[in-house]
Amino acid sequence: MLIRSPKSSQLSENQVTDQKVYNNRREILKGLGYLGAGTLLTSNSANAFGLFGSDDKPEFQTQALSFKESPQLKEQTILTPEQKVTTHNNFYEFGTGKSDPVEAAKHFKVDPWKLTIDGLVETPVTLGYEDLYSAFDLEERIYRLRCVEAWSMVIPWIGFPLHKLLQKAKPLSSAKYVAFETLYDPQQMPGQKRRFSGGGLDYPYVEGLRLDEAAHPLTLMSVGLYGKTLPPQNGAPIRLVVPWKYGFKSIKSVVSIRLTDKMPATTWNRLAPSEYGFYANVNPMVDHPRWSQASERKITTGSLFNRNRVPTQLFNGYEEVAPLYKGMDLARYI
Numbered sequence: 328m329l330i331r332s333p334k335s336s337q338l339s340e341n342q343v344t345d346q347k348v349y350n351n352r353r354e355i356l357k358g359l360g361y362l363g364a365g366t367l368l369t370s371n372s373a374n375a376f377g378l379f380g381s382d383d384k385p386e387f388q389t390q391a392l393s394f395k396e397s398p399q400l401k402e403q404t405i406l407t408p409e410q411k412v413t414t415h416n417n418f419y420e421f422g423t424g425k426s427d428p429v430e431a432a433k434h435f436k437v438d439p440w441k442l443t444i445d446g447l448v449e450t451p452v453t454l455g456y457e458d459l460y461s462a463f464d465l466e467e468r469i470y471r472l473r474c475v476e477a478w479s480m481v482i483p484w485i486g487f488p489l490h491k492l493l494q495k496a497k498p499l500s501s502a503k504y505v506a507f508e509t510l511y512d513p514q515q516m517p518g519q520k521r522r523f524s525g526g527g528l529d530y531p532y533v534e535g536l537r538l539d540e541a542a543h544p545l546t547l548m549s550v551g552l553y554g555k556t557l558p559p560q561n562g563a564p565i566r567l568v569v570p571w572k573y574g575f576k577s578i579k580s581v582v583s584i585r586l587t588d589k590m591p592a593t594t595w596n597r598l599a600p601s602e603y604g605f606y607a608n609v610n611p612m613v614d615h616p617r618w619s620q621a622s623e624r625k626i627t628t629g630s631l632f633n634r635n636r637v638p639t640q641l642f643n644g645y646e647e648v649a650p651l652y653k654g655m656d657l658a659r660y661i
């Protein structure tokens with residue numbers, strides 16, 4: 328059973344999903360019995376529904392998920408409208424403009440998918456497409472994502488803590504870091520064909536965390552947002568979300584997670600080491616060499632003229648991670 332929702336790119340500003348609509352929709356789905364056990368509730372048979380783009384390829388369709396709702400009181404949280412979350416994106420594999428990915432990724436094929444967890448582990452793990460939604464209990468986490476470009480969004484992510492996946496693989500005591508890699512598929516990801524259109528980045532996009540950062544309970548592998556599977560522009564079918572770090576750490580469309588004893592290379596650090604460090608912890612006291620990080624534009628409405636600037640908080644406000652960096656000079660280890 329496919330629970331079809333309109334493409335977010337077709338929504339107008341006054342149709343953006345606000346807090347109440349999102350909650351109501353969840354109530355309706357619950358009432359219909361869609362939010363039970365199991366997780367992936369629908370099958371992606373775009374073909375059967377005639378959902379073809381103009382060039383005859385099936386368009387990506389998100390699907391409803393079942394998950395444990397966030398204990399956070401949604402009534403007290405102003406979420407960024409879904410329409411904004413899914414149309415204002417950084418995903419250079421699909422173009423460097425914020426509005427490029429929603430369009431360029433609309434035919435992205437994610438099934439079959441293969442995610443491997445290997446390297447310095449006792450038990451290498453491979454997850455296929457269906458496993459992403461069924462191997463772990465899915466839960467909702469409302470996290471702020473603070474982009475290095477000084478804007479932020481508040482998003483109801485759905486996923487599972489990375490440490491649960493790491494536990495399955497049983498890291499060896501020699502493992503100190505975790506290296507992540509995005510899919511490399513220039514046929515599907517036009518930005519990977521030419522460095523110019525891909526922002527000058529080297530592909531595949533790679534990221535890394537220290538093992539203790541990766542194992543922190545806040546670190547999430549996300550497979551959905553706003554009650555549904557991730558749309559391609561947000562990193563379908565699975566991406567990382569590290570809410571206390573600048574958004575570029577939250578690597579999308581992950582195919583490989585490798586445990587290692589060496590600090591892994593990271594895409595933005597490789598391109599501009601003086602601007603982007605390995606740690607990339609949100610820090611209002613340490614400016615980017617070309618702009619201030621002291622405040623951010625909080626994207627809470629669909630309006631282009633939103634002037635909602637707020638002070639940026641250390642670790643994006645997730646102060647429980649401070650012990651991870653005890654004794655470290657955060658101005659040096661950027």
Ligand code: MTE
Pocket residue numbers: 412415416417418419420472473474475509532560561562573574575576577578579580
């Ligand atoms: N992952 C890949 N593979 N490619 C990218 O270009 N952009 C990063 C991050 N993950 C990026 C990526 C940046 S700069 C940000 S701010 C976030 O994704 C944006 O996530 P969102 O579009 O879901 O808000």
